[in-house]
Amino acid sequence: MKRLLVCALVWAAAGCSADPPEPQARSDVQKRTLVVFATSYPLAFFAERIGGDAVEVVFLVPPSVDPAHWSPDAETIARAQAADLLLRHGAGDPAWLELASLHRDRIVDTTAGVRDRLLPQQTAVHQHGPEGEHSHGSWAGTTWLDPGLAAAQAEALAEALIQRRPAREDALRANLAVLVRELEILDNKLEQAAEALGDTPILYSHPVYTYLQKRYGLNGRSLVWEPDEVPGERQWRALRELLEEHPARVMLWEAEPLPETAGRLAALGIESRIYTPSANRPQDGDWLGAMHANREALGAPPARP
Amino acid sequence: MTGPLYLAWCYLLFHRMKAGILVLSISLIAFLPAGLNVLVGESAAQLRARAEATPLLLGAKGSPLELSLSSLYFESREPASVPYNEVARVVATGLARAIPLHVGFRVASHPIVGTELAYFSWRGLELAEGRLAAMLGECVLGAEAARSLGVGPGDTLVSSPESVFDLTGVYPLRMRVAGVLAPSHGPDDRAVFVDVKTAWVIAGLGHGHADLRAAGSAAAVLRKESGPEGERIIANASVKEYNEITSENAASFHFHGDVSSYPITAVLVVPPDDKSRALLMGRYTAPEEKVQVLRPIGVIDDLLGTVFTVQGYVVAALALVAAATFATAALVFALSIQLRRREVETLMKIGGSRSSIAVVLLAEVIFVLLCSGVLATILTLATQRLGGAAIRSLLLS
Numbered sequence: 001m002k003r004l005l006v007c008a009l010v011w012a013a014a015g016c017s018a019d020p021p022e023p024q025a026r027s028d029v030q031k032r033t034l035v036v037f038a039t040s041y042p043l044a045f046f047a048e049r050i051g052g053d054a055v056e057v058v059f060l061v062p063p064s065v066d067p068a069h070w071s072p073d074a075e076t077i078a079r080a081q082a083a084d085l086l087l088r089h090g091a092g093d094p095a096w097l098e099l100a101s102l103h104r105d106r107i108v109d110t111t112a113g114v115r116d117r118l119l120p121q122q123t124a125v126h127q128h129g130p131e132g133e134h135s136h137g138s139w140a141g142t143t144w145l146d147p148g149l150a151a152a153q154a155e156a157l158a159e160a161l162i163q164r165r166p167a168r169e170d171a172l173r174a175n176l177a178v179l180v181r182e183l184e185i186l187d188n189k190l191e192q193a194a195e196a197l198g199d200t201p202i203l204y205s206h207p208v209y210t211y212l213q214k215r216y217g218l219n220g221r222s223l224v225w226e227p228d229e230v231p232g233e234r235q236w237r238a239l240r241e242l243l244e245e246h247p248a249r250v251m252l253w254e255a256e257p258l259p260e261t262a263g264r265l266a267a268l269g270i271e272s273r274i275y276t277p278s279a280n281r282p283q284d285g286d287w288l289g290a291m292h293a294n295r296e297a298l299g300a301p302p303a304r305p
Numbered sequence: 306m307t308g309p310l311y312l313a314w315c316y317l318l319f320h321r322m323k324a325g326i327l328v329l330s331i332s333l334i335a336f337l338p339a340g341l342n343v344l345v346g347e348s349a350a351q352l353r354a355r356a357e358a359t360p361l362l363l364g365a366k367g368s369p370l371e372l373s374l375s376s377l378y379f380e381s382r383e384p385a386s387v388p389y390n391e392v393a394r395v396v397a398t399g400l401a402r403a404i405p406l407h408v409g410f411r412v413a414s415h416p417i418v419g420t421e422l423a424y425f426s427w428r429g430l431e432l433a434e435g436r437l438a439a440m441l442g443e444c445v446l447g448a449e450a451a452r453s454l455g456v457g458p459g460d461t462l463v464s465s466p467e468s469v470f471d472l473t474g475v476y477p478l479r480m481r482v483a484g485v486l487a488p489s490h491g492p493d494d495r496a497v498f499v500d501v502k503t504a505w506v507i508a509g510l511g512h513g514h515a516d517l518r519a520a521g522s523a524a525a526v527l528r529k530e531s532g533p534e535g536e537r538i539i540a541n542a543s544v545k546e547y548n549e550i551t552s553e554n555a556a557s558f559h560f561h562g563d564v565s566s567y568p569i570t571a572v573l574v575v576p577p578d579d580k581s582r583a584l585l586m587g588r589y590t591a592p593e594e595k596v597q598v599l600r601p602i603g604v605i606d607d608l609l610g611t612v613f614t615v616q617g618y619v620v621a622a623l624a625l626v627a628a629a630t631f632a633t634a635a636l637v638f639a640l641s642i643q644l645r646r647r648e649v650e651t652l653m654k655i656g657g658s659r660s661s662i663a664v665v666l667l668a669e670v671i672f673v674l675l676c677s678g679v680l681a682t683i684l685t686l687a688t689q690r691l692g693g694a695a696i697r698s699l700l701l702s
Contacts, residue, residue: 071556074483077439081422095556099441101500103422104392105402 034164037083039094040067041280042144043110045287046154047087050175051161054168058083059281067279068141071096085160089153091118092141108160110153111143117152118143119210142277146211147187147291151180186291190216193299203242203251203270208277221246227255236264243268252298273297309661313668323641324673327634331677334630336684338623343688345616349609355491356605358428360582361401361574363391363589363598372597373604375408376571378492379416383409386568387596389501393565400585401576402427405569407504411465412480415450418496419504419569425486427575430493434458435484441503441511441558442550443483449494451485458482461549462497464507478507479549505560505567506550513547513558574598638670 034055038044044059051057060076061067072080077100080086088097090111111118121140144150158176162169194216204213207222221242225231231239242248251265252275262272275297276282278290285293317324355377364372365385374380395403404427407419422437424430425445435458438445444462446454456462463477480499488494505511547554560567576582589598642649652662 071552073552074436074439074443078436081437081439095559096440098560099502099550099555099558101422101438101440101443101502105396105423 034085034161035083036161037080037086039086039088039097041278041282042150042287043087043089043153043157044281046150046157046179047161049179050154050158050172052171052175054165054172055161061280063280063283065280068092068094070094072100077101084164087157089141089143090115091139091143092121108157110156111139111149113156114149114152117146117149119214121207121210140207140210142208142279143211144287145209145277146215147183147190148215149211151183154179154183182288186288186295189292190295190298193295194218196299196301197250200250201246201248203239203246203248205251205253205257208254209252209275212275220252221248223251225257225261227253227257227261230258230260239268273300309664310668312665313672316665316669317672323637324676327637327673328676328680330630331634331674332680332684334623334627335677335681336688338620338627339681339685340688341616341619341623343685343692345612347692349612351491352605352609353602356601359573359601360576361585361598362601363387363395363403363572363574363596364570366595366597369597369599369604370608372571372599373601376406376573377601377605379408379418379496380492383570386570387572388565389567389569390565391569391572391596395572395574395585398585398588400581401574404573404575405501406571406573407501407568408570410504410507412450412462412497413454413465415447415454415495415497417444417464417504417507418498419501420498421501424498424573427573428489428493430489431487432484433487435482438483438498438500438503440550440552440555441500441506442478442480442555443499444480444503445484445486445498446482447486447494447496447498448488450497451482453495456482458484476509476546476548478503481550501569502560503550505564506558508568510562510567511558511560513550513554634673638666642666 033053034051036047036051036055036057038047038057038059041059041061044057047055047057058079060072060079061070071094077096080100081102084106086102086107088107088109090109118139121138143153154176158172162172165172197218199219202218202220204220204222205225205227207224209218209220209222212218213220223235223239223242225235249269249271251270251272253272254274254276256274257265257272265272275294276290278287278294282290356373359377362372362376364376365387367384371382371384375382375384389405392403392405395401402423404421404423405419406424408416410417425437432445433448435445446456451457454462460482462480462482464480466477480497480503486493486498499507502511547557550558574585576585586598586600589596649662652665653659
C-alpha cells in the first residue's frame with residue numbers, strides 16, 4: 001500500500017512538474033531572428049553588419065531627426081519592450097531611455113567596458129529650492145567618432161548577440177572581425193588626415209566632436225551654431241573675440257550651413273566643412289561611407305587666406 | 306414509512322420549533338470545527354501559494370515577516386529600504402534574476418508597487434486591456450484596483466499624499482493608466498503597478514521642472530555663473546515643478562544623485578535551480594552584511610504554525626462546547642420523555658408494545674441527529690465551495 005502511495009506521489013509530481021523545453025523547441029528559438037532595437041544609427045549599422053541575417057534591426061528614428069533628441073511615442077516604446085535586445089551607447093543617450101519602462105536584462109550598454117575612455121559632457125548646473133545643485137548631463141555622446149571606441153562598442157554588441165545565439169558564434173565573430181578591420185582602416189586614415197591638419201586651430205559648430213578631438217589631438221573650440229539658422233550679431237561678436245585667441249581657419253559643421261553663414265565665415269577666412277556625426281541614417285550610403293567622407297573633409301588642406 | 310417511524314416524524318413536525326432549534330444547535334456545533342478547518346486551510350493554502358512562488362527575497366535586515374508581508378502581499382508596515390544597487394549585486398553573481406520592488410505609496414487604499422516589466426511575466430500576470438507602462442508616470446492596475454477605483458486605460462489616478470499637513474513631504478503625482486491586468490486572484494489584483502522610477506518620482510527623488518534657460522523661467526532665476534564644468538544656474542523655489550508627466554514635459558524629468566543608491570523595499574530573487582539558490586543564500590550570510598536573503602515560504606510557514614496552534618485551541622474549546630450541547634440535547638430528550646408520560650400510556654393502551662414505543666422515541670432522536678448531520682455537511686460543503694472566494698476577498702480587502 002505504502003509503495004503504491006509513493007508511486008502515485010512520484011507520478012503526480014512528474015506529471016505536475018514543468019517539462020523542460022524539447023530539443024526541437026530550443027533549436028527553433030535559436031533559429032529565430034533576433035530583434036534588435038537600436039537607439040542610434042551607428043549602433044544599428046554595427047548590428048546589421050555583425051548580425052547579418054541572424055538579426056532584424058529596428059531603428060525607428062525619423063530621418064533628419066537627431067536620435068539624441070528624439071522622443072518615441074508609447075507604441076514605439078512597446079516595440080522596444082518587445083525586442084530581444086536594446087542597444088544603447090551608455091554616453092549621450094536620449095533622455096527617453098532613462099524614463100521608459102524597459103527590460104533591464106535586454107539592454108546592452110555598449111560602452112560599459114570602456115567607461116574610463118568616456119569624456120564628460122558640459123551642461124548647465126542649476127540649483128532651485130532646498131535640493132542643492134544638480135545637473136542633467138553626464139557623458140558626452142557621439143563616441144563612435146573615435147573608431148577605437150566604435151570598435152569596442154561593436155565588440156560589446158557582438159558578445160551580446162553571441163550570448164543569445166551561441167550557435168551562430170563563428171559567423172558573428174567573423175563579421176565582427178571584418179567590421180573591426182574596417183574601423184582600423186578608418187582610424188589610420190583619420191590619423192593621416194589629422195596629421196595633415198596639424199595644429200591648425202579649428203572650430204566646431206557644436207560640442208559633438210569631443211571624442212574626435214581627443215583621439216586625434218585636434219586643436220578645436222566649440223560653438224553652438226545651428227546649420228539652418230543664421231547666427232545673431234551676438235554670436236558673430238563672440239566668434240570674433242574667440243578668433244583673437246584661437247585664429248581658426250576651418251569650421252566643422254554637422255550639416256551644410258546656410259550660404260549666408262558660410263559666406264560670412266569665408267569673409268572672416270574660415271572655411272566651412274561638413275563632418276557629419278551620422279547619428280541618423282544618411283540619405284545615401286552607410287555609416288562607414290559617411291565617416292570616410294568626413295575623413296576626406298578633415299584631411300583637405302586649409303584654403304589659403 | 307413504517308408506523309413507529311411515521312409517528313416519530315409526525316411528532317417532530319408537530320413540534321417543529323423545538324425540533325428546529327435542536328437541529329440547528331447540533332448542526333452548528335458540528336459545522337464550526339469543520340468550517341473553521343476549511344477556512345484556515347484555504348487561507349493557509351493561498352498564503353503559502355504566493356510564498357512558494359517566490360523563491361527568495363532580499364531586503365534590509367530586520368523583521369523577516371514584515372519584509373515578506375510587504376513584498377508578497379503589499380501589506381504590513383513598510384520595512385527599511387535597501388539601495389537599488391542590490392539588484393545589480395544579485396545579477397552580478399550570475400546566480401539569479403533580480404526584480405526590484407518599491408512598496409509604500411498608495412492610491413486611496415490600493416498599494417502603489419514600483420517594479421520592472423520582468424515582474425509581470427514572472428508572476429504570469431496578463432493584460433485584460435491596454436498595455437504595460439511604457440513611460441514614466443504611467444501605471445497598470447490590478448483587476449480589483451481598476452474595478453474599485455472605477456478607472457481604465459486612458460484615465461488618470463493621483464497618488465495619495467503621505468500627510469496633508471506635511472508641506473515639504475511627498476507631493477501627489479497624477480499617473481496615466483496604461484492598462485488593466487486580468488484577475489489573478491491574489492494581492493496583485495488590488496495593486497497599482499508603476500515603473501520603479503515612477504515610484505522614485507512620487508518619493509521626490511526625481512522631478513521635472515521648467516527649463517531654467519527658457520525665457521519663461523527668467524523670474525525664478527537668481528543668477529547664472531560660468532564655471533569650468535559649464536554654466537551654473539541658481540534659481541529660487543518658485544521654479545514650476547510638474548505633478549503630471551506628459552509627452553510635453555517628460556523630457557524635463559530627471560533624477561538627482563546616484564540612482565543606484567535610491568531606495569527599494571525588496572528584491573525578488575529568482576534563481577534557476579536549488580543549487581544557485583543555496584549558493585546565493587550563502588553569499589549573504591556574513592555578519593557584516595546589511596541585507597538579508599530569506600525564503601518567504603519558511604517565514605509564512607512559521608506564521609501559519611502560530612495560526613494552527615491558535616486554531617488547535619479554538620477547536621479544543623469548540624469540542625467542550627459540543628460536549629455541552631450534546632449533553633443539553635440529551636437532557637432535552639430525557640425531559641421530553643418525562644413530559645410525554647401520558648402520551649406513552651395512551652400508546653400502550655391502544656396496543657403499542659414497549660419496543661415499538663421505544664422505536665418511536667429513538668427514531669425522533671435519530672431524525673434530529675440525521676437532519677443536523679445533513680445540515681452541517683451542507684454548510685461545510687458550501688464553505689468549501691465559497692470559502693476560497695471569501696478568503697480571497699478577505700485577503701484583498
